[in-house]
Amino acid sequence: MKTAAGSPTIRSTPLRVAAFRRFVSANLISATGSAMAPLALAYSIIEQGGGAGSLGLVLATNTVPAIVFLLAGGLLADRLSRSRILFLGNLLAAGAQGALAAIVATGHATTASIAVCGLVSGAAASFTVPAAQGAVSQIVPAEHLQQANALLRLPSNAVKVLGPVVGGFIVAASGATWALAWDAVTFAAAAVLLLGLRLDAPLTASSVVSDLRAGWTGFWSRTWLWTYTAAGTVLVAAWLAGFQLLGPLVAAQQYGGARDWGLVQAAFASGLLAGTLVCLRWKPHRLLTVAVAVGGALALPLAAMGWGLPLPVVLIATLLAGIGLDIAIVAWTTAFQQHVPQAEQGRMSAFNGVGERLAIPLGYLITAFAAHTWGNQSVLLACAGLIAAAAILNLCVPDVYRINRPIRNDQSRIAK
Known part of the structure; x- marks a missing residue:
């Protein structure tokens, strides 16, 4: 398989690369199920009597x-075939979601059994995320990376517009089983x-310890x-x-339940789609600055x-959040792919992924406890404040303004 370095640079669009079309197709198919899964998961908990504590635990x-497992996934993504890792990870996720659909269908679903299926799905994602991050830059020439990242998100975001709405009606009409099975x-x-x-x-493997040590050194040396x-x-x-844990609960208490929460998720997906369309035309020079700001x-939506x-109003706020998030994801991914060497992307992605996920389990549990003590709406406002503060503080880092789009005749330059 040719890597990006050996691919012709005269192609006007990544879609002319057969491997990229296959990658986009796989992402689109998976997105038709993933668009319904969060809503189905939340209401499978609610239907069996669970509240914020149960949903937070799951x-x-x-x-x-x-x-x-993410560090192991990043290490393997730099040492083994990324396509083989993606295959095995998706197969494992299919088994976990199939088992979850079965226990919900048979009435044997409990918080513990749902959590076990979630554990397996999370393990699968730990290996597929770093592999997917590096696979695009193996397939597509460097000058087309932003377009490829946007095109990769375009069909899946389009599916997400209708997916939550369809999922909301399916769950409301017949329960979560069919959405999970799909x-x-x-x-x-x-x-x-x-x-x-x-x-x-992508990498001639040395020892695991030396690869991890080199990866950490590379990660820490890049302040941005x-x-x-x-x-x-x-x-x-x-x-x-705020959104995944408290959102469905607030929708059930204050709005129209699964139907209205489906509309909220559809608004978010519509924003993601709009953000992707923006990224197909707008190519900002200050990639990382844009990613942090938007x-x-x-x-x-949490404040609303x-x-x-x-x-x-909640739908409009959610739409704007989706636009901002998708622009941020495309800008960040492009900056990462252009400023981190191909052979390090698996490990750098893993370190980034671990760091961004470190506080999530504790955040769910603290939020569930805080919501029980102070109420869902007060905690939502606190979450909104934390998001705003994190973005503002990150914009105070001078190195953020150095990670820009490479000049066209200097695509090979790598930030150190």
Whole structure:
């Protein structure tokens, strides 16, 4: 399989690369199930009598494996075929979601059994995330990376617009089983497509210890990378605790339950889609500055729900948050791919991923406890404040303004 370094640079679009089309197709198929899964998971807990504590435990259990296994996943992504890792990870996720659908369908679902399935799904993601991060830059020439990142997100974000709405009606009409089962099927189909990529291992492996030591040295030497990760530790935990944990509960108490929460998620997905369209046309020079600044928009829907604003206002705030997040993701991913060498991307992605996830399990548990003590809406406002503070503090780091789009005739320059 050709890497990006050996690919022709005359192609006007990444979609002319057959391997990239296969990668996009796998992502799209998987997205049709993943768009429904969070809502189905939340309401499978609510239907069996669980509240913030039960949902927080399940979400935390899903996240813990990422912290435990993500470094191993990043190391393997730099040493083994990334397509093989993606195949096995998606296959494992398919098994976990299939088992979850089965226990929900048979009425044997408990908080503990749902948490175990989440544990397996989280472990699968620990290996696929670093592999996917580096796979795009193996497939696509460097000058087309932003377009490739945007095109990769375009079809999946389009699916996410209708997915939560359809999922909300499915869950409201017949329970969570069918949405969870479809998620399992799409993971399996994506696994088959990803196996066909046949990407070579990007690194001649040395010892595990020396690879990890070199990875940590590279991570710590890039101030822009570890400060972005540190800010993400707070921002990601506050966003997920507020939106995934408290959002469905507030929707059930204050709005129209699964139906209205489906609309909120659809608004968020619509924002993601709009942000992707922006990224297809807008190519900012200051990639990292843009990523940090627009990521702060995630505070908007949490503040709107915390203040108890009407549903239309919440939908607008969620739409803006989605736009900001997708621009941030594309800008950040492009900056990462252009400023980190190919052979280090698995480990750098893993260190970044571990850092951003460190506080998530604790954040879920603290948020569940705080919501029980002070109420859901007060805690939502606190989460919004933390997101805004993290973005502002990250913008105070001078190195953030140095990670810019390489000049066209100097694409090979790597930030140290």
